[in-house]
């Protein structure tokens with residue numbers, strides 16, 4: 326009899342695992358069934374802001390593979406609209422509710438992949454039935470928001486609550502659609518994934534793009550009329566609006582796993598070893614937004630919910646389930662985003678993280694340009710480096726700038742990943758031509774400045 330693999334959550338982490346396992350083991354050897362409570366599999370939530378803005382035309386452009394492709398090409402039985410409601414580790418079976426047809430199914434497993442993703446944070450005031458209030462976690466959320474934006478009377482004003490990268494990307498999407506946009510953030514700056522000085526640059530640039538940013542403001546409720554949202558109530562007054570988008574962050578979706586006895590670590594994610602096996606639970610693997618992983622710089626367990634990690638972790642789990650050997654090396658928190666033409670990149674530790682992890686460090690911000698100063702289109706770029714003191718090992722980096730800024734973070738991520746010092750970085754052989762960089766690339770200028778700061 327073939328071994329049975331059940332996957333709970335059929336998106337990035339889950340289906341990367343299923344695909345890799347299938348590559349290594351034929352269907353007579355391994356039967357794979359994947360459950361997802363949603364209507365889509367292998368979809369890109371990351372693309373939602375660009376579909377909302379209209380840059381991407383069709384929702385289905387965001388779906389990489391459908392169940393028919395998985396069935397015909399991968400011999401994976403994907404069952405959408407099936408919510409797994411219980412995992413019984415003793416009986417080795419899952420219980421799934423058929424959300425479309427009704428009823429319940431029980432499926433036996435030998436091996437299980439837990440890849441349930443993350444759950445959006447919804448404070449009490451956000452639990453409203455008011456029309457015009459949207460999350461942006463799933464393609465269904467995107468469908469509902471697009472429908473609202475296109476329906477008459479067309480919304481003219483939008484409030485985005487939460488200034489993380491999803492809130493920032495949604496503010497862009499709504500500005501691009503021609504709405505007047507207010508972004509409300511409880512902290513002193515949006516983009517708390519970078520240090521306050523760099524976040525200040527983001528806020529300033531966003532204001533320049535016409536986004537009304539209100540920081541240090543706490544939302545207390547929503548105002549409605551005839552069932553429609555009309556305003557966001559805050560401790561700084563009410564912001565009238567026709568549509569509210571919630572971007573308040575996420576937390577690992579572990580409830581089902583915890584109920585079954587899967588261990589949860591201090592970051593709130595499921596505890597896994599480097600092969601993505603759930604610690605202490607035979608035959609159960611986990612991947613993606615729901616797991617805890619190692620931060621390679623701080624050495625701390627972290628949960629950083631990003632698609633890039635989910636895909637890699639799922640692949641590692643799948644290779645191992647398929648009989649190979651692979652390990653996930655941990656993360657350094659590299660991420661990029663943009664608001665219109667303003668780009669933001671970050672990797673490693675912020676100053677606050679470095680302090681919390683007990684490092685002594687220097688930090689510098691170097692201002693330069695993305696191209697030679699005389700070359701058309703040259704625009705400013707700020708590169709921040711945080712380097713260990715003494716020694717100069719790179720601990721963290723952040724970039725805020727216009728075109729060609731964000732992906733420069735990858736150079737810094739590679740340097741950081743490999744434990745380079747800022748001194749060694751000054752000699753990096755990076756490409757130069759006037760359309761692409763000044764003769765000293767912004768990364769090199771920042772490294773030189775950090776070397777000087779270490780010498781002071």
Ligand SMILES: Cc1cc2nc3c(=O)[nH]c(=O)nc-3n(C[C@H](O)[C@H](O)[C@H](O)COP(=O)(O)OP(=O)(O)OC[C@H]3O[C@@H](n4cnc5c(N)ncnc54)[C@H](O)[C@@H]3O)c2cc1C
Pocket residue numbers: 333334335336337338339360361362363369370371372373374407408409410440441442443461462463491578581612613614615630631632633634635
């Ligand atoms: C708007 C937006 C923009 C983003 N942009 C980026 C970006 O630019 N870069 C980046 O790296 N990441 C980005 N992300 C994050 C990225 O989408 C996630 O990190 C990634 O999707 C995580 O993959 P996952 O498989 O762990 O979880 P998910 O993709 O959330 O998949 C989990 C699946 O499990 C299903 N599920 C949950 N519970 C059950 C259950 N009990 N039974 C059955 N099914 C269940 C859910 O329906 C879901 O389909 C973005 C996310 C959003 C929302």
